[in-house]
Amino acid sequence: MRTLKRGQRYLESWPMQAKLGSIFPENRVIRAVRFAQKAMPAVAVLTVVWQQITLPSSQMALAAAVLTALFALSIPLQGLWWLGKRSAQPLPDSTQQAYQKIVKQLAAHTQYQAVSQPTFMDLAQCLKKADKYLSADFWDTL
Structure with a gap:
């Protein structure tokens, strides 16, 4: 369950x-x-x-x-x-690097902290915050 x-x-x-x-x-x-x-x-x-x-x-x-x-x-x-x-599941290395990049962008706008061993759930929460706090141009840079 x-x-x-x-x-x-x-x-x-x-x-x-x-x-x-x-x-x-x-x-x-x-x-x-x-x-x-x-x-x-x-x-x-x-x-x-x-x-x-x-x-x-x-x-x-x-x-x-x-x-x-x-x-x-x-x-x-x-x-x-x-x-x-x-x-x-833990993020693969390439996705983990993209996660760290997004967290750095979010840190400039919010108090968002990176997780040391991020999972896909951490990525989803990070992307949801990025969607909320970063400009629409953010999605073009992925």
């Missing part, structure tokens, strides 16, 4: 900037998770209801419909799990 909660926090922390979409997979995963959180409950219900309308007395069809519904409901959880795992 901690990993899923961490994934939800990471989803909420990550800034959805177009420039980041070409560098990190988070933009695509977050869009897919948000869509799945909205659509998959309806897909699950429609699967079971459709089965009851078309084959009301078939137990095998009901079992298949319930399994399909459970799979549909698990899709957003799979995305949150991936995001939770990703948020705890």
Whole structure:
């Protein structure tokens, strides 16, 4: 459960900037998770209801419909799990250098402090602050 909660926090922390979409997979995963959180409950219900309308007395069809519904409901959880795992991973060296550069720019405007061993969650929080406090030109320099 901690990993899923961490994934939800990471989803909420990550800034959805177009420039980041070409560098990190988070933009695509977050869009897919948000869509799945909205659509998959309806897909699950429609699967079971459709089965009851078309084959009301078939137990095998009901079992298949319930399994399909459970799979549909698990899709957003799979995305949150991936995001939770990703948020705890340490940054690669090249990304860590970019993180340090962003922190230096932020330090001029805020009291933001760098983390010694940054993770992707630290990067997301740093980028969110940069989006808030730095000019729009900042995204062009990445």
